[in-house]
Amino acid sequence: MTQRDPNLVFRSRYTLKHTDGGYQFTFYCAYCDFCYTAGWIFIDSVEEARVLAEKEARLAFNGCQCCGKWVCNDHYDMQEMMCIKCMKTVETKADSKE
Ligand SMILES: [Zn+2]
Numbered sequence: 001m002t003q004r005d006p007n008l009v010f011r012s013r014y015t016l017k018h019t020d021g022g023y024q025f026t027f028y029c030a031y032c033d034f035c036y037t038a039g040w041i042f043i044d045s046v047e048e049a050r051v052l053a054e055k056e057a058r059l060a061f062n063g064c065q066c067c068g069k070w071v072c073n074d075h076y077d078m079q080e081m082m083c084i085k086c087m088k089t090v091e092t093k094a095d096s097k098e
């Protein structure tokens with residue numbers, strides 16, 4: 001189990017399929033093609049559907065505490081709660097401190 005900041009806004013690339021009154025969102029990792037497809041949601045507006053789909057999808061991703069990107073497990077450092085790109089930046093900074 002990873003800790004997740006409930007206040008971190010979920011935002012990621014997504015694609016949307018829709019039929020009569022139904023919406024299905026697929027969300028993607030910021031760095032690769034890992035995706036999570038939320039179940040079909042039958043609701044009046046696409047905005048409401050997106051909110052519900054995001055609630056479901058955010059559990060499949062990890063939010064970077066540093067840059068706010070949402071990434072898959074492979075692109076996330078559970079210990080530091082940062083995406084691997086931010087980890088690299090931090091490491092580079094630490095190396096050139098003197
Ligand atoms: Zn990824």
Ligand SMILES: [Zn+2]
Binds near residue numbers: 082083084086
């Ligand atoms: Zn990051």
